Amino acid sequence: MSDTDPVVVLDDAQCWELLRGQELGRLVTHVGRVIDIFPVNYVVDDETIVFRTAEGSKLFELTVNDEVVFEVDDHTDDEAWSVIVRGHAHRLDTAGEVEHADSLPLRPWIPTLKYNYVVVKPDALTGRLFRRESEPDRYGIQQY
Known part of the structure; x- marks a missing residue:
């Protein structure tokens, strides 16, 4: 791959x-035929994703099916990137796990109480960097 590949x-x-440099991602859950996506603020802890949540549909869906996709992206004028984490999520429930999670720099963005920590453990990680440039001529002679 050359330095000019888009x-x-x-x-x-x-x-x-890249994941460590951001705070906002999207959690995708699925239960049966229902697929949901939730924006969550998060922190990377070693090579896991940790977020806090209140009781509700997100936490319920994770207890029914722990398979998740987590996506984070960003862009500048010159480039964009996207990272996808596929894995399993579970609520932290031991005192030691919660105590460790309490020490992480993770605070709710909105003034609501969120007592549940959730960790996403990846099975697969993929990422792409996209160079943002002008579109090639679509109607001219193309190289083959």
Whole structure:
């Protein structure tokens, strides 16, 4: 792959670096035929994603089916990127787990009480970097 390729595949280390630099992601859950997406603020702890949530549909759906997709992206004028984490999520319930999670720099963005910590443990991690440039001529002679 050259430096001019418009799409660059990121390795795991690059993906984790990008994830550590953000605070907002999207959690995708599915129960039966229902697929939901939830914006959540999060923190990376080692190589897991941790977020807090209140009782409700998100937590309920995770107890029914713990398979999730978590997505984070960002962009500038010159490039954009996206990282996808596929894995399993579960609520932290031991005193030690919760005590550790309390020490993380994770605070709710809105003034609501969120007593439940959830951790996403990845099974697979993929990321792409996109170079933002002008679109090639669609009607001219193309290279093959």
